[in-house]
Amino acid sequence: MGKTILDKGSREYIKSLIPDNIPDWKKVWEEGYEIGKNLKIKHIPFEDKYGMKPVDYRMKLKEEGKICWKINTGLATVKDQVEALKAAEKFNEETGLDISLAHQLPQNLVGVPKEIRKGLPLALGFMLDEPEDWEAIASASTVAPVFGDNHIGWPNAVETTINSVQAGSQWTGLFGTYVQVAPGCPDEVWNMTENVKALGIVAAKYDDKVIANDQSDDSYGAYFNDLATSLAWAKMNYYIVHDLCKARYSYSFGNFTQNIMHKTALWLAAAKCFNKDDQPGIGFVYPDTISHWDHHIHANYGFQIPEVLFTILAEQHFKAGCAWLSVPITEKVAIPTVPEMLDMTGACQRAQETTYYWAPMINWEPLEKLRDQTIELGDKMFHYMLQGLEEAGVDITNPIEIMTVLKAIDPFVLEKLFHPSIVDEGNETIVPLMPAALWNATQNELANQISILKDTKYPALLKGHRAVVASADVHFAGAAVIAGVMNEFGADVVDGGNQLEAIDVLDLADENNITDVIVSLHNGQALPYAKLIVKLAAERNKKYRFFFGGVLQSFLNEDDAEPSDVTEEIRKLGIHTCTTVENLFEQLTK
Structure with missing residues (x-):
């Protein structure tokens, strides 16, 4: 038998x-597989x-x-989605370029059973209610x-x-989002059961x-410190989807x-x-979306085009x-409009025309070495994860x-328990x-904010101050910076992490x-949230001070095509709105 991966405390955890x-x-x-066998797949104009x-x-x-070219579309209604796909088809015809796929970004509540949705806060995007909604989008264009x-x-x-x-x-789907917190769905065994049933449907359509x-x-x-860890995580999901549930995976x-x-290196490793x-x-x-500016936004072309150029060369x-x-x-800064989507894919696709300048000058050996190192690390860590789970009694x-x-x-x-740099x-x-x-x-950014604020009045004012910090969705960076700065200044912070529903924050x-x-x-989802x-707080008959920050946008009306800044509407509810860490601390310490 090989070495034990986990110590006693970790196994018990x-x-x-x-x-x-x-x-x-x-x-x-098997129930899902039977459902899948009986599904009839419609012919779409793409074919x-x-x-x-x-x-x-x-x-x-x-x-x-x-390269296969794809756009991201998450407009307000199914009708808007249909028009966007028609516009993409027209763009192809006019330019000779080739947008062949469009990723759909519907409302978050599409992922929640209909009987649970009432009263849950809505995020941005369109709602899919009936099979005809899916069909309208699929048949909209080529x-x-x-x-x-x-x-x-x-x-x-x-x-x-x-x-x-x-x-x-x-x-x-985005299969790995099973780790996200779905509003109104706290029974995790049931949640995963439904996903396994859905994988049965996908398995039935293997051919x-x-x-x-x-x-x-x-x-x-x-959340991982090492990008290569993502490959180990993907291999775990592949194991669930492909090896156990006999479905295809990407x-x-x-x-x-x-x-x-x-x-x-990571996508070449994953492809292998x-x-x-x-x-x-x-x-x-x-x-890369981390490097986007929220000002002088046309400068954002400056880093995506070199990135896609290198990707095109690597694919070739x-x-x-x-x-x-x-x-x-x-x-x-906002939900992109259809013309903005088309502008960027057009710029990316035209980068293909310059590759013959660059291809002869590239030495691929360092990239191949890094790819192979990523595969080795990912494979090791995946097996350590699997062995560690088994050691702890997981089936x-x-x-x-x-x-x-x-x-x-x-x-x-998870990463710290199984990363080879720790295990080996x-x-x-x-x-x-x-x-x-x-x-x-x-x-x-945490270090930057500490540096900016350490010589101000706030370290003394925040010392011992008690607060709950949480993110309402999957984005954790902003809340992590706030919690980190407050902890550095001696505050008593209860860090709720990310994806917390309103009721969980109050609890x-x-x-x-x-x-x-x-x-x-x-x-x-800022305004509905x-x-x-505020409604839940009133029902508890307790007085809280709420501080909201981030991107405070929501749809104000059902027929809105684009979200609006809802900062003023949130303020009218008695909630403090914050634009910077210092602005938050100014209001928090009053």
């Missing part, structure tokens, strides 16, 4: 996370234009060493939809998988090349990665691990099967149990192969007898 009353996962999977299905077209491009966010991975996975598959989408797509940046990949990532060499003879292992690669050389999901220059043949336990583990703890080398802290950009950016405050509550929001937390 993970063992305590194993839930009771897990259903027979094979029966659940008329290209003479094949989207996955086969992706394989054709891969064999030719060409640009094929990919129904990604809030599909498989979320508790409503069965309904969304059925509807996306029937409509003709060959990719469904139709229906794929469960993953996205590490909307999952635990956002991997996506990229928006939290600034270093072009690191990003390319997950490519099949008849499907690409890469769902899509996202450009390695033929790894990349799809590039371009992000408009306005990403950081590693049961996907429901594995997923429920993984969701309950703090991602920072005995280091106290992780020594990353490729330092993760988001974590570094968060730590740099956390009450459990710790705290009345100052700081919430970071970024997903467009504000109204809900």
Whole structure:
């Protein structure tokens, strides 16, 4: 027998996370498989234009060493989505360029069962209610939809998988988002059970090349210190999807990665691990969004074009099967308009015309070495994770149990328990192969804010001050900086982490007898979240001080095409709104 991975304390910690009353996962999977066998997949206009299905077209491009071009669309209504896809088709016709896929970003509540949605805060995006909504988008134009966010991975996975598959989408979901907190769905065993059933549906459509797509940046990949750890996380999800549930899998990532060499090494490593003879292992690669400015936004072209140029060159050389999901220059400040989406993909695609200048000058050996090191680290860490879970008593043949336990583990703890630099080398802290950009950016901003504020009045005023800090969605960086600065200045901070629902934030405050509550929001749910937390506070007959910051945008009216700044509306509810860390501290210490 090999070495033991976990010490006694770590084994007991993970063992305590194993839930009771897990259903027979094979029966659940078989139920989904039976549903999937009976689904009829609609013919979509993409097939008329290209003479094949989207996955086969992706394989054709891969064999030719060409990028597949994809846009991101998350407008206000299904009608707007249809018009966006028609505009993309017209753009192709006018330019001769080739947007072939469009990632769909619907409302977060699409991922929540209908009977639970009432009263839950809405984020941005369109609502998908009936099968006809999926079909309208899929049949809108020759640009094929990919129904990604809030599909498989979320508790409503069965309904969304059925509807996306029937409509003709060959990719469904962002599978790894099963670790996100779905509003109104606290029963994690049930949540994972529904996802395993949905994987049964995908497995039944194996011959139709229906794929469960993953996205590490909307999952635990956002929290890791080492970018290479994301490959180990992907291999765990591949194990669940492919090895246990017999479904197809693809991997996506990229928006939290600034270093072009690191990003390319990771997607080449993932392609080697997950490519099949008849499907690409890469769902899509996202450009860096950390580096976006929220001012002088046209300068944002300046870093995406070099990044995509290098990606095009790497695809030409390695033929790894990349799809590039371009992000408009306005990403950081607002929901991009359709023209802005088309402008960026046009700029990215035209970069292809210059590659013959650059290709002869590139030495690929350092990249190949880093790719292989990433594969070695990812493979080691995946096996350490699997062995460690088994040591703790987790049934590693049961996907429901594995997923429920993984969701309950703090991602920072997960990485530290199993990273090879700790397991093999005995280091106290992780020594990353490729330092993760988001974590570094968060730590740099934390240090920057401490430096700016340490000689002001706030360290003395905050010492001993008690507050709850939480993020209302998957974005953790802003809340982490606030909590870190307050801790540095001696405050008593209860850090709720990310993805906290309004009721959970109040519960956390009450459990710790705290009345100052700081919430970071970024997903467009600011006003509904504000109204809900004020309503819940009134029902408790308790007086809190709420401080909201981040991106305070929401739809004000049902027929709005774009969200509005709702800062004033939130203030009218009696909530303090904050634009900077110093602005927060100024209001907090009054």
